[in-house]
Amino acid sequence: MELIICKNEEEVTRQTANLIIKDIILDPKTTLGLATGSSPIGVYEKLVNAYQSGLISFKDVETFNLDEYIGIDRSHPQSYYSFMNQHLFNHIDINRDNIHLPRNHGGELEDLANEYSKMIDESEIELQLLGIGSNGHIGFNEPGTPFRNETFIVELDEQTRNDNARFFSSLEEVPKFAITMGIKNIMRAKKIVVLAFGKNKSDAVYKMINGNITNLLPASILQLHPNCTVIIDEAAASKLNK
Numbered sequence: 463m464e465l466i467i468c469k470n471e472e473e474v475t476r477q478t479a480n481l482i483i484k485d486i487i488l489d490p491k492t493t494l495g496l497a498t499g500s501s502p503i504g505v506y507e508k509l510v511n512a513y514q515s516g517l518i519s520f521k522d523v524e525t526f527n528l529d530e531y532i533g534i535d536r537s538h539p540q541s542y543y544s545f546m547n548q549h550l551f552n553h554i555d556i557n558r559d560n561i562h563l564p565r566n567h568g569g570e571l572e573d574l575a576n577e578y579s580k581m582i583d584e585s586e587i588e589l590q591l592l593g594i595g596s597n598g599h600i601g602f603n604e605p606g607t608p609f610r611n612e613t614f615i616v617e618l619d620e621q622t623r624n625d626n627a628r629f630f631s632s633l634e635e636v637p638k639f640a641i642t643m644g645i646k647n648i649m650r651a652k653k654i655v656v657l658a659f660g661k662n663k664s665d666a667v668y669k670m671i672n673g674n675i676t677n678l679l680p681a682s683i684l685q686l687h688p689n690c691t692v693i694i695d696e697a698a699a700s701k702l703n704k
């Protein structure tokens with residue numbers, strides 16, 4: 463793992479965005495794996511700026527998102543589909559046919575999950591962007607998820623639902639299930655970039671980098687990825703080297 467510790471959130475965001483911008487410049491037809499949550503919002507802002515200033519185009523870029531809630535419609539303001547439109551897709555020249563998020567309705571959920579895995583395999587993700595949950599989850603691979611899983615239906619952890627309740631009007635409104643890329647899909651990406659900031663991520667970050675590789679801390683599997691860059695601020699790094 464390559465570790466980059468930045469002074470602050472702004473610097474984490476800048477360095478992360480630059481890695482993606484570099485990929486698009488070098489290969490305008492690149493395939494990106496994208497994440498939601500509050501962590502990548504600033505990254506998407508910088509990508510939009512890079513597009514608006516003419517530095518990059520998303521015309522031929524293909525994207526796969528990590529996950530989507532089950533039980534809310536795509537039009538719900540807190541669906542990850544809405545999130546991606548709001549923060550990225552509505553502001554760039556991406557071809558809508560090249561945008562992929564796991565589908566949460568319109569078929570048996572298991573079939574939809576298998577279909578998504580197949581599409582990811584056929585396209586091959588060049589760079590997968592990841593945040594990390596305070597319990598060490600990546601995508602929605604919660605503690606205890608088998609590492610060999612491909613896209614699957616997951617019951618969300620209480621901690622995850624509590625963490626994400628801030629985006630909904632009450633905890634009861636937070637969906638209980640989601641559909642997520644599995645660890646196997648994530649590990650197949652050629653490059654992985656994980657970003658994190660803030661003290662509440664310091665424990666998960668410490669265990670991801672220095673802990674045992676265990677599915678109780680799903681992000682620890684990233685120690686085995688041949689090209690994984692972790693970009694964090696000093697607060698998120700505060701438990702390292704102690």
Ligand code: GLP
Pocket residue numbers: 497498499500501502528529592593594595596600601602622626
């Ligand atoms: C969410 C997403 C993850 C994200 C994580 C952290 O539940 N499924 O992809 O990395 O939680 O979110 P945040 O960046 O808001 O802390």
